[in-house]
Amino acid sequence: GVEGSICARLAKDAKAPVKLMLDRKEEHLAVGNRPSIQIHMKAAGKKTGELTALETNSYATGGVGGGAGYPMPYVYSCPNTRIAKREVFINAGAARAFRAPGCPPAAYLMESMMDDLAEKLGVDPLEFRRKNDPNQTRQKQYDMGAERIGWATRRNKVPGSAPGPVKRGIGMGSGAWGGGGGPADIVTTRIHRDGSVEVLCGVQDLGTGTRTAIGVVAAEELGLQPHELKVAIGHTDYGPSNGSGGSVTIGSVSPAAKTSAANAKMQLFQKVAPSLGVTANDLSAQNGRVFVTKDPAKGMSWKDACAKLDAAGISAQGSWIPGLNSSGTAGTQFAEVEVDTETGRVRPLRVVAVHDCGLVVNRLTAESQIYGGVLMGLSFALLEDRILDGPTGRMVNPNMEDYKVVGCLEVPQIDVILMDMPERGVIGLGEPPVIPTAAAIANAVYNAIGVRVRDLPITPNKVLTALSAKAKEA
DSSP states (O other): OHHHHHHHHHHHHHTSOOOOOOOHHHHHHHSOBOOEEEEEEEEEEOTTSOEEEEEEEEEEEBTTBOOOOOOSSOSSOOSEEEEEEEEOOOSSOOBOOOSSTTHHHHHHHHHHHHHHHHHHHTOOHHHHHHHHOOOHHHHHHHHHHHHHHTHHHHSOSSTTOSSSSEEEEEEEEEEEEOOOOOTTOEEEEEEOTTSOEEEEEOOOOOSSSHHHHHHHHHHHHHTOOGGGEEEEESOGGGOOOOOSOTTOHHHHHHHHHHHHHHHHHHHHHHHHHHHHTSOGGGEEEETTEEEETTEEEEEEEHHHHHTTSOTTOEEEEEEOOTTSBOOOEEEEEEEEEEEETTTOOEEEEEEEEEEEOBSOSOHHHHHHHHHHHHHHHHHHHHTOOOOBOTTTOOBSOOSTTTSOOOOGGGOOEEEEEEEOOGGGOBOOOSSGGGTTHHHHHHHHHHHHHSSOOOSSSOOHHHHHHHHHHHHHHO
């Protein structure tokens, strides 16, 4: 946004680092918000479980600009569709990416409709999804998540049928995201005579573990442990890099890191090979040693190998090459909630999140991305509510007290199931985990109380209003 470009220009003119810091009020009022959508949906299906038609008519706003788009139909195949989308311009902050732009609301809308239609058709919602989802990865995820949450035995067969004022329910939702990566990144690997190694890249780490991933990839290529390398990132001097975002960062830098480390390793082998009486192509590096591939006992420690370098050491660059990453991720989540029908409070109890990201470079950081995505999705589902003043479009609750996000007391048990698919290469995981959460929570609430809350966030007053309307109809 404009505030970021001002910061960059100031740093250039001042010839000094400039950090942009926004408080909560400034974040809400000055730098845009998640787009909002109002939609009317009609769908049809067969008793045998096939989704046959979908019609939507929506109004969405990105504030003073565009960017309110969302995919529809989402995830599931439908042979007959009529999709009408209209963007409305209002006097509010422009649309900004809010982790997987457009997809969390699309999942909430589509998954709510899938549950409602499945009930009308008399089909189990999980089986309805199986029949209409062409993605084979997600088909496997359905099995994993359903077994972990106890879908077959613990979910209410009739929504809202559990006795007592405090009711539990189980729901599910799915998501899809692209990710990918491209050839803009340059990574430099430096090997010094004392055995130390530096890996340099201009990329930024937004908290997704990019620095760790670079170190893991380079260390594996060099036959070292990640803690034996120094990874430096985020400086103009380190060369060009893709922007950090869009779940493309790791898919861009990982191939470049591997290539750079491989080039540096080959230069080291060329220095060491004569002393071992072989060629550079005959050598391998593993477990802190450089050795002859066909005779592992013939070799030397990493430090001894590096001691043969000139004083200048080795510096080798690498860039992205095709074949080491891909795009397209699948995910599904199952949620269990508890709803107090006397107070309207929704308490999330458990979320089972099943996701793939191709080759899992570092399991800890990958799982952390899923935890963070689920927590953001919980806030979207149950708490975050931007209230605008009608005449001016100014947000009236831009503070920590009135614009609520998930805190420690709202965090449920989160089970992460990662599908490791090395044959697909590296794929980003920054955005996919936030997509299905709100949908799964909304469907779990419906399964608990037997009435649909059709507006996010699902607050106590909306739950009580929906229950009251259901009682009057009865």
